[in-house]
Amino acid sequence: MTLDNSPFLRSVGVSGEISNFKYHYASGHIYFTLKDSTSQLKCVMFRSDAVNLKFSPEDGMKVVCTGSVRVYTAGGTYQLYVNDILPDGVGSLYLAYEQLKAKLESEGLFDKSVKKPIPKYPEKIGVITSQTGAAVRDIINIAGRRYPLCEITVYPAIVQGENAEKTLISGLSYFNEKEKADLIIIGRGGGSLEDLYAFNSEALARAIRKSDVPVISAVGHETDFTICDFASDLRAPTPSAAAELAVPDSIALKGELASDYGLMKRALGNKIEREKKMLGDLSRSGSMKSLYSFIADKRLCLDGLGDKMRSEIRLITLKKRSAFENSASKLNAHSPLRILSGGYAYVESGGKAVTGVKDVTAGMDIKVTFTDGHLSAKVTEVNENDGN
Amino acid sequence: MTEINDNSTYEELIARINEIVKQLENPESSLDASVALFEEGVKLIRRANKMLEEAEQKVKFLTESET
Numbered sequence: 001m002t003l004d005n006s007p008f009l010r011s012v013g014v015s016g017e018i019s020n021f022k023y024h025y026a027s028g029h030i031y032f033t034l035k036d037s038t039s040q041l042k043c044v045m046f047r048s049d050a051v052n053l054k055f056s057p058e059d060g061m062k063v064v065c066t067g068s069v070r071v072y073t074a075g076g077t078y079q080l081y082v083n084d085i086l087p088d089g090v091g092s093l094y095l096a097y098e099q100l101k102a103k104l105e106s107e108g109l110f111d112k113s114v115k116k117p118i119p120k121y122p123e124k125i126g127v128i129t130s131q132t133g134a135a136v137r138d139i140i141n142i143a144g145r146r147y148p149l150c151e152i153t154v155y156p157a158i159v160q161g162e163n164a165e166k167t168l169i170s171g172l173s174y175f176n177e178k179e180k181a182d183l184i185i186i187g188r189g190g191g192s193l194e195d196l197y198a199f200n201s202e203a204l205a206r207a208i209r210k211s212d213v214p215v216i217s218a219v220g221h222e223t224d225f226t227i228c229d230f231a232s233d234l235r236a237p238t239p240s241a242a243a244e245l246a247v248p249d250s251i252a253l254k255g256e257l258a259s260d261y262g263l264m265k266r267a268l269g270n271k272i273e274r275e276k277k278m279l280g281d282l283s284r285s286g287s288m289k290s291l292y293s294f295i296a297d298k299r300l301c302l303d304g305l306g307d308k309m310r311s312e313i314r315l316i317t318l319k320k321r322s323a324f325e326n327s328a329s330k331l332n333a334h335s336p337l338r339i340l341s342g343g344y345a346y347v348e349s350g351g352k353a354v355t356g357v358k359d360v361t362a363g364m365d366i367k368v369t370f371t372d373g374h375l376s377a378k379v380t381e382v383n384e385n386d387g388n
Numbered sequence: 389m390t391e392i393n394d395n396s397t398y399e400e401l402i403a404r405i406n407e408i409v410k411q412l413e414n415p416e417s418s419l420d421a422s423v424a425l426f427e428e429g430v431k432l433i434r435r436a437n438k439m440l441e442e443a444e445q446k447v448k449f450l451t452e453s454e455t
Contacts, residue, residue, distance in 0.1 A: 121399040131449055144445035149398055151446040155455060174455055250440040257433050260405050267412035268426045275419050 009069040014041060014080060015088050018061045032057070034065060034080070042079040043067075049083050054094075054224065062088040087193070094193060097200050100227060104202065109209055110230040116214040118234050118245065119182050124151050125246055126181035126213070128171030131156045135189045135220060135239035142240050147247035153179060159188035164198030169207045176211055184211065185242045186228065187218030196226050205231035218242030345370050357382050392432065401436045405429055 016034035023030055028047030033040050043065060057063065067082040086094055104110060125143065129135050136154055143152060155171040158164045168186060175181040186208070188199070198204065199219050208215050208231045217232035218239040229235040236242035346369040347354040354360055364379045390404040408429040411417050417425070 119399075121397070121402070123397060123399075140445075140447055144447070148443035148445040149439060151448070153448045153450060155450055156452060170455065174450075253440055254437060256402075257405075257436055260409055261430065261433050263409045264412055264426055264429045267409065268422055271412070271415075271417075271419055271422050274415075 013064055013066045015064045018057055018063055019059055021059045043082050044079055045082040057085055064088050100202055104205055115233045118214050122150050122182035124181045126153050126175030126184045128155045128157045128168060128186040129188055130159045133189050135187055138240040139185060139243045142243035143247050146249045150247055160195045165201045165204055168198060168204050172207045172211050176213055181213050183246055184213050184215045185218050185246060186215055187239050190220035199226040199228040204228055208232055216242045216246055357384050398439055401432050405432050
């Protein structure tokens with residue numbers, strides 16, 4: 001019977017202090033001894049498990065190892081084949097962290113789709129952190145150097161210990177309700193898992209997601225992620241990095257302004273060139289030429305019309321004059337005065353022309369007109385022609 | 389269109405400058421209008437530059453009682 005068959009030895013947890021820690025570079029396996037004040041146990045962790053470790057084990061570290069006890073037959077020794085190593089003491093914290101992370105993740109609290117965009121030009125940044133730490137100094141220095149246009153308000157939070165969670169959450173509500181910020185940076189400098197406990201709080205994660213103001217998480221721990229990091233709209237590895245992510249760099253902004261100026265100048269220049277070219281084309285082009293010749297034609301035509309009109313008028317006048325002269329001579333030919341001049345006279349009686357003897361009776365007064373005057377006479381006798 | 393006044397923020401200036409660049413690049417806009425836009429744009433760029441150069445960082449530390 002071998003030890004391998006014992007169900008009791010297949011899944012065991014052993015706590016102790018790491019010693020003789022060896023990392024075998026070629027294979028990636030880890031070898032160490034777990035010891036306490038009275039005993040020790042040889043341990044091996046194969047590469048396939050070792051790569052999943054969230055921290056680097058070191059000599060002197062108190063840990064809890066889980067795995068199975070088996071015999072290494074070639075050496076005649078029994079040893080612990082380790083699947084996982086948890087730092088002792090915080091082991092339970094760690095477990096809680098993993099469970100909370102899984103829970104919130106499954107709720108969709110960390111989804112990309114729920115993340116709010118970070119404003120490009122924040123005017124007011126609320127910083128929730130300790131007022132005395134390096135974190136706040138780094139944020140103020142870097143944000144001020146990059147983009148002095150933004151105003152920074154620091155909410156004095158407690159970043160570890162009993163009241164930390166509460167003050168971090170009230171900081172969020174302060175910058176949402178009392179003094180609305182465009183952007184919130186929440187964080188602290190690095191620390192152990194215990195130190196970061198408040199940043200692994202479920203209530204904080206929910207408060208971050210509830211915030212109308214976008215939140216950048218800046219917990220100074222480059223390798224490990226806190227729940228706060230996952231829940232935030234943007235995660236920065238350190239407070240300094242958070243400041244860089246929060247505001248634009250005015251040197252780059254000046255560059256953008258210069259390039260905008262260049263774009264404007266080029267666009268206007270192009271427009272002027274185009275306009276010039278169009279005018280040039282127009283004046284050289286057939287259409288402009290034909291416009292000129294059209295005008296010239298019109299002018300010629302007008303000139304001709306004028307001449308024609310003048311001669312026309314002259315002609316008409318001449319014609320009219322001769323027609324008048326003609327009519328006048330015709331009129332003259334038929335003038336009664338002309339007939340009278342040949343010894344004839346014009347006879348009237350009572351204002352009416354006397355056209356024959358039938359118009360008069362003996363004793364009537366008549367008027368006889370000649371070209372040179374008239375006479376009054378009395379009819380003495382009326383003799384009608386025979387046959388009338 | 390972004391309205392610009394004496395209290396306009398940097399963001400608003402940039403938004404207006406971007407509008408101007410876009411309109412200038414539009415072949416439809418007339419030469420007269422473009423010259424006016426260009427002049428407006430140059431003024432806004434100067435103003436934005438000045439804002440960046442002359443800004444003095446404001447930092448406020450809240451006290452316990454203010455929170």
